[in-house]
Amino acid sequence: DSGVTQTPKHLITATGQRVTLRCSPRSGDLSVYWYQQSLDQGLQFLIQYYNGEERAKGNILERFSAQQFPDLHSELNLSSLELGDSALYFCASSDGTSGSKVFGPGTRLTVL
Amino acid sequence: DAKTTQPNSMESNEEEPVHLPCNHSTISGTDYIHWYRQLPSQGPEYVIHGLTSNVNNRMASLAIAEDRKSSTLILHRATLRDAAVYYCIREEGQGGSEKLVFGKGTKLTVNP
Numbered sequence: 001d002s003g004v005t006q007t008p009k010h011l012i013t014a015t016g017q018r019v020t021l022r023c024s025p026r027s028g029d030l031s032v033y034w035y036q037q038s039l040d041q042g043l044q045f046l047i048q049y050y051n052g053e054e055r056a057k058g059n060i061l062e063r064f065s066a067q068q069f070p071d072l073h074s075e076l077n078l079s080s081l082e083l084g085d086s087a088l089y090f091c092a093s094s095d096g097t098s099g100s101k102v103f104g105p106g107t108r109l110t111v112l
Numbered sequence: 113d114a115k116t117t118q119p120n121s122m123e124s125n126e127e128e129p130v131h132l133p134c135n136h137s138t139i140s141g142t143d144y145i146h147w148y149r150q151l152p153s154q155g156p157e158y159v160i161h162g163l164t165s166n167v168n169n170r171m172a173s174l175a176i177a178e179d180r181k182s183s184t185l186i187l188h189r190a191t192l193r194d195a196a197v198y199y200c201i202r203e204e205g206q207g208g209s210e211k212l213v214f215g216k217g218t219k220l221t222v223n224p
Contacts, residue, residue, distance in 0.1 A: 002155070033211070043156070043199075043214035056211050090155050099144065099203075101212065103155030 003027060004104035006091050012110045018079040021107045023091030025072055031055070031094045032074040033101060034066055038087040049074055050096070081111045115139075116200045121219045124190045132185040132218055134200030139180050144203045146212060147174065147185045149196040156199065156214075159185065195222045 003026030013019055025032050034046040036059075045058035049068035060066075063081075068074040078085060088108050092101040117135040124130040136145065146161040160167055160174045162183075167174040173186040187194055199217040203210050 002157075004155075035214075042216055045211045045213060048211060058211060092155075099146075099161050100158040102158065106155050 002102040002104060004091055004093050004102050006089075006104040006107050008107060009105065010108050010110075012112065013081060014112055015081055015083060017081050017111075018077065019081065019109065021076040021078070021089050021091075021109070023074045023076070023093075023104060025074070025091075025093030026102050029093035029095050029102075030072065031096055031101075032068055032072070033092040033094075034060075034074070034076050035090040035092065035103075036087050037090060037106075038084075041087075043090075046076070078109070083111050085109065086111045115202050115213065116215050118198075118200050118215060118218045120216065121221065123221045123223060124187075125223050126192060127189050130187040130190045130194070130220065130222075132187075132198050132200075132220065133182065134184070135182050136200070136202055137181040139202055141180075145174070145176060145180075145183050146201040146203050147172070147198060148201065148212070148214075149194075149198045150217070151193075151196045159198070161203070190220075190222045192222050192224060195220055 005024045007022045030051045033048045037043045046060040047066050048056040052068050063079050066076045088106045090106045092103045094101040147159040148156040150156045162174045175184045197217040197219050201212045
């Protein structure tokens, strides 16, 4: 158990819908990172938040958005879903000093 | 662009050492080299990281070439539980905005 929790574990939805993925970082970690893992693209960095503020952006689509709340949990919102959005979505957290990041178990999103 | 090159797959026998190579010829002076591994159906797991000198921890050793254009992850005695995809990653960004850019990794098979 890495200390990072993600809910839900599995999500099945239809094209055009909107979903929210939730992540609680390891206790004490201020940074949260979101990654998408699909079969053809591998692990892609989406976005990073640090203590509520956006710090770095990667290959995140305009249909996707994220935020980090005062209690440090983060949510990734995916809208106007397409078949190609089906993937594993991982959240990771770090304390910003050790250099390592811990990943959660992921949310598997299936868009039908 | 992951900017690291790894063999697609490697095989090892149980209880033998494993040397996983990685080329990162365009690395800049401030980029850390990180190694993560991903076991089937799990999120990535931190293994080790370093900047210039060799590093050791309970999981593995990291040997970084003097010119920093390549590195080798060393598992001293492979076990069946070490079978995973190993990612060599350049950490990009600084000052709290670091992000891991994953490549395709090396799939390690450990034979009993």
